[in-house]
Amino acid sequence: IDIRVSAQFLDRLIKSSDSKSIQDIAIFNLREKPITYINFEDPFADASVTGPTHFLINKINNAIASKNRQRIFAHYYQITATETESDEIQLFRIFSPYLLVSQPLYNYTNDLVVIQTRLKPNYLKNLFNQEISQYQEYLSVEMFTHPLTEKTLNNSIVVEQIEGVDSYRFTVKVFDGIVNINLKKAFFNSSLMNLKIKIGLGALALSLFCYFILHLLIYRQIIRPITELAEGVNGVQKGNSDSLIPLNTNDEVAELNNSYLALIERIQQLANNDELTGLANRAYFNRELDNKLDSCTAETNTLGLLFIDLDNFKYVNDNFGHEAGDRVLVNFANRLTNSLRKIDRAKKQQQYQCIARLGGDEFVVLLEGLPNAEELEAIAQRIVGLFDLGFEADGKTYDVHASIGIAFQFGNKHKADAFLQQADSAMYAAKKAGKNSYCTYDDSLDNQLKEQKYIDSEVSKALRQNSLYLVYLPYFETETLEVKGFEVLLRAPELEKKGIGPDKFISIAEQSDLITKIDLWVINEALNKLANLQSMQGFDGTLAINISSRELFNDGFVAEVSSLMEQYETPPYKIIFEIAEAPLLAKDKKVLVNLTRLKALGIKIAIDNFGINYSAFSHLNHY
Structure with missing residues (x-):
């Protein structure tokens, strides 16, 4: 049996074991005699029964002797640690070549063997130190002592924290044992500083990234469209009407662009x-x-x-x-x-x-x-x-x-x-040829135009300088040859020198408002002369004054005449206005209104050159 256990089991155990962490492996029978022993550090060393091994063998033998069916587990372990000595971990396994003992045993036989495995000293502490090697400056570990215990007992891990002045003490309960870990507060300061630096650098990188993205979005969505809009507006101001085009995007810049484009189109329409x-x-x-x-x-x-x-x-x-x-x-x-x-x-x-x-x-x-x-x-x-x-x-x-x-x-x-x-x-x-007609320009018209401008200028100048004058053509009573009145005729001395008479310069003046100024000047001078004749010579006749037909369309003409008559205290029946025949043919309402107003003043109306046009005596009934 011993040979079979050694041959079959030992080979598998060695192959499945981590020899780097095991100090030795020994197999003992129930008489505490070694069946097999391997020491990975000293191949010539002898096997020795440790206290826990002795305890387990006695426990099995007592159970066999008493036959009390006491449970015996297949796996046990023990951890021994002190402040002065190295910690030691021992692992035990109860094994039978004939029984499956992975579960608790109730039937025992004297062929059971105990496998004693001791791990290298400080194995657990070294394992901890490997995990916390980068923090050794801040961490210290105190291992626990644990009695021989079945593996199935409490194997929960509980951590308790106690804060000291300059460190934190963590008490870790593992398999009902205790591991004390001291962590200096300086560790957190260093870690927090590194964390702060990382967070700061991360925040800076994130800020730069956000700034870049925000700048890109602002440039693409706001700055570039507004810049293009400004360039388009400047182009329009410089005369390039195609520098602005409608935008189809649904944003404020597009709305501003299209509104400005519509405004420009409206302005251009109003301007053109x-x-x-x-x-x-x-x-x-x-x-x-x-x-x-x-x-x-x-x-x-x-x-x-x-x-x-x-x-x-x-x-x-x-x-x-x-x-x-x-x-x-x-x-x-x-x-x-x-x-x-x-x-x-x-x-x-x-x-x-x-x-x-x-x-x-x-x-x-x-x-x-x-x-x-x-x-x-x-x-x-x-x-x-x-x-x-x-x-x-x-x-x-x-x-x-x-x-x-x-x-x-x-x-x-x-x-x-x-x-x-x-x-x-x-x-x-x-117009002069009879209206509703056309005329093609030639050089003779240019000469006429120059003459018209000259006449217009001279008449305006004569009015300003008061160089016009009136002549009075008398008319007589045929039987007595008594002077019954005078017809007032206008003369322009400077134009007379050029052979230009009133028939010509009056017709030119009638093409503009100049004729109204002439008419009022003539009426003013004529009423003044009439007042002098009446006061100095007792003249009791009438004055016939030619006025332009345009005055019949002038809303203010009658009021001007009334004001002059009041100024010179002229009896209205002493005044006769001679008017051309043409405006009377039009049957214009305004003409009729002004004629009615003149009649209300007491002024007589005479048709000058009656019969030249196509009016009949029946037209007189309208007036």
Whole structure:
């Protein structure tokens, strides 16, 4: 049996054991005789029975002798440790070649053997020290003493902590034994410092990372879009209208960009377009005319200009209200645009054109590429044809017509101001010719324009210097040859030297508000003269004063006359106003109102040159 135990068991035990941690292994029978002994440090050493081994063998023998069925476990261990000596761990196993003794034994036989295994001294302490080697400066371990104990007893681990002045004491209960571990507080200071450094470095790295991410997001989401918006705004300010484009993103910058773009478009529309008609305005037209003249360098390039003025438009405003006048302007703008489009379609070519409203009832059309002035005249004739039967707007026909001036040139012979002035002069020539007609500019019109400017300047100068004077043409009683009155006639001495009489300078003055100043000056001088004749010579006749037909459309004229009559204490029946026949034919309400007011003052009205136009005596009944 001893040989079999040694041969079978020892080989497996050695192979399964960690010889580096075992001091020796001995197998004893129940008579405490060694069956096998191996010492890993001294191969010549003899086996010796330790106290615990002796205790176990006696325990087994007593159980066999008493037959009391006392339990005997297969595994035991003992830990011995003191403050002066090394700790020692002994492991025991009860083994039978014939019985399975991994469980407690109740039937014993004298063939049982006890395997005694002693681990190297300080094995457990060395094991602890290996685990805490990096903390040896702060840790110290005191091993426990544990009696011989079955392995199945309490093997729980409980840790208790006691805080000292400069250290922490941890009492660890293992298998009902105690291990005391002292940990210096300096360990935590060092660890906490390292932890603080790590946390600080980690926080710094995280802060830098967050800063980078936040900076990137701010740059991409705010700074770059705002920078691009600012660059786009600067581009628009410099004239590049395409530097801003709509953004489709759903954020504040896109909303600001699109709002600013809409504002710019609105501003550009207001800056370039007439708000009432939607046509180009004067500023935009002037820029376009300058650009076309700058680019039109070759003699083969042509530019044509139509200057359109609506005749009697003031009559519509005064009698039907400004809303009716606005409707006339809007309808004319639309019909003018459609008319020019039809011309383009008829010619199967798209020519450059710019249609603009300069203001009031003045319109211009700029055309490029027409071969000759005759083409412009054909277009003008088509526009004049829109007014053949008056002009209809919103179902109502108004007595409005058009006078059109035409200017045409090759290349850039004339600058913008001169070119526009040519068309303007031609337009006034058309008005003078009878309205609702057109006239093409030529050099003779230029001479006429210069003469008109000269006359206008001289008359204005004469009014300022009070150099005009009146002559009085008497009329007599045929039977008695008694002077019954005088007709007042105006003279301009400087213009007389040039052979220019009132028939010419009055007609020119009637094209502007200058005529009103002349009329009031004449009435003032005539009433003053009448007062002198009455006081000094007892004159009892009348004064006939020619006034412009424009005064019948002037709301303030009657009040001015009334004020002068009060100033000179003029009897109203001594005054006769001679008015041209034409305005009486219009049956204008304002004309009728002003004539009624003059009649209420007591002033007599005479029709000058009656019969020149097509009025009949029946018209007099209206007045």
